[in-house]
Amino acid sequence: MASSYATRAEKWFADRKQEERKRLLWVLLGAACLAVYPFLDSALGLNQMGQWIPIFVFVILALGLNIVVGYAGLLDLGYVAFFVIGAYGNAFITSPNSWFVQRGWIPEYLQSFWPAMALSWVLAAIFGVILGAPTLRLRGDYLAIVTLGFGEIVPDFYTNASGITNGPQGIGQIAKPPSIPLPGGREIGFSTIDQDNWFWLVLVVGLVSIFMITRLYDSRMGRSWQAIREDEIAAASMGINTVSAKLWAFALGASFSGFAGSIYAGYVRVVYPDQFQFSVSIIILAMVILGGIGNIYGVIVGAIIIGSFDRILATELTRPLNWMGEQLTWEPLSWLGEWLATHNLNSDRFLIFGLALVLIMLLRPGGLFPSSRRAAELSGDDDDDVDDKEDLYDVREENARLAGGNA
């Protein structure tokens, strides 16, 4: 083969580099489009900044869960547990009301946002291993049930351990990120009114997450996850320690959740157990499945769609719906008009999520933007494929090759 590269491997790496550059360009382009949103928001008076920041936090959560569910194929229904651990981790370290801070156990230099975020990250990863180790011997449905249990236990623990966590009232006065001084005496602040800065901060954190996760998937570890998902016995026989590979997936997935939790805590400045209900786990899972399990860009889109519906559209669409109800005075349907005029779409959110998921599963089982590999696995025609090939086996071609080949 005529090629300017010495070996096929070198050519492959050169191709990959080019492809990655192209992808980076697209991601940056997408990020740039999002980055101008705060200007639009104030120019058009949309007033939705306070909703978009939590949506981006949910994007990071969905990216983390995608490692566990999409890459390693482990169904985790209790992902919220690590979100709680990350958020409370930040609170314990930085809040003056924290039981740990009041006892002087946290050194002064750690009591600010960034060190707390790094620590929460590690803390969540450690808990990922602690919760993962006893459960990863289980397969499929059983693992899902056990993680479901953890997702319920962990927030309950924070509710009931009120001596340390202040119970249902939670912990307030969590540190915000320190302002970044700019030349000319101005600074980039992160208090509650600096919504724009928060928006960009979360956007940057999201970009860094995408960068790290794509590299992770395209590595020895990413390959071992794919192998385990396809055939665990074959993977083990090829030298993959399946337990430790799954634990890594659990820990890395948890670490992104911890990361997101501590940012969220720094943004809302107060954590209490009711923020972290079981439904959070399910919403994140729905984001991953709707967007395209295993495909990081699909997951981002899925998270933005569900997040924006959950936080913005359900409220915004209620007004036109009520208006339509008011117009509907035609006698045979006046009951419908009355119902619509007072109905609040927010109470139907879960009904609509459920319907959307059922439709997606029926029409596009791989999600809106399926990962090509997951789609192939889900279609489940692997074996038929092999059989077809056997029937179509070309003897002459094979004989010619064997005669001149390695025999």
Add this chain to the structure above:
Amino acid sequence: MVTEIEAGPPILEARGITKQFGGLIAVDEVDLNIATGSITSVIGPNGAGKTTFFNMIAGIYKPTQGTISFKGKPIFGGSGFGGTSLRPDQVTSLGIARTFQNIRLFANMTVIENVLIGMHSRMKAGAIGAMLRTRSVMREEHEARENAYSLLDYVGLGRQAQSTAKNLSYGDQRRLEVARALASGPSLLLLDEPTAGMNPRETAAMTAFIDKMRRELNLTVLLIEHDMKVVMGISDQVAVLDHGVKIADGSGAEVRSNPEVIEAYLGKGAAELSRQFDAPAAPVQSPQVEQLHPGANP
């Protein structure tokens, strides 16, 4: 083709291996020594416990009793705190690689990715290194991919490196399984029915290839095989299992004249008839294969 093997220390020693599944004794007190550099075949009727025996060497099943050691190191032995019981991945990193009877490729991954998975135990990169793409991680990835390409060339799949594994022809899938096993750099290769489902010509090519690998890559090969032509053609040692018990062990000639073996294959009374045959009429190839490919038989 049979080469003389110097009687060195055995590379694999199995002592009194037993595996019980509930009330069924699948493998019953089997001893087996495999000389370094040899080709050893395990034969026996269907359900004789051959694959179970394989799986115990590979670490997938834990024997109920017995010890297995490889190059003097225990793979399985004893119980309780003093005992050893290696996981499949640990067995692989000691230098034992295997293929499967019913092909178990990573069907939705590419051919070269399958081989790269085989190299897993020889690579080191962790999560942090992968995210930062440190120099050592990149060097390792480059080397692994170079090696994977040369392995694929070796088995004759170099041009299909980027195809999806499930789109390969049956014979190529078998070849890819061998390449994937070789990728871990084994010194003992376990092949579970490598010629199953192949036509006579493919079988001959695979047989020659096994012998070639053994010579060129300094391998020891342990083979499960039904095709007697293959077994008698390349084996230095043949062990026969029947109902989990080893009933014969020796050179091909010794085993084929053993009355117990003939009985196991053909039933009681067949031993007397056997003089009329050159070799025991083992289930060699299904006749349909040859009908489907007229002219394929040399």
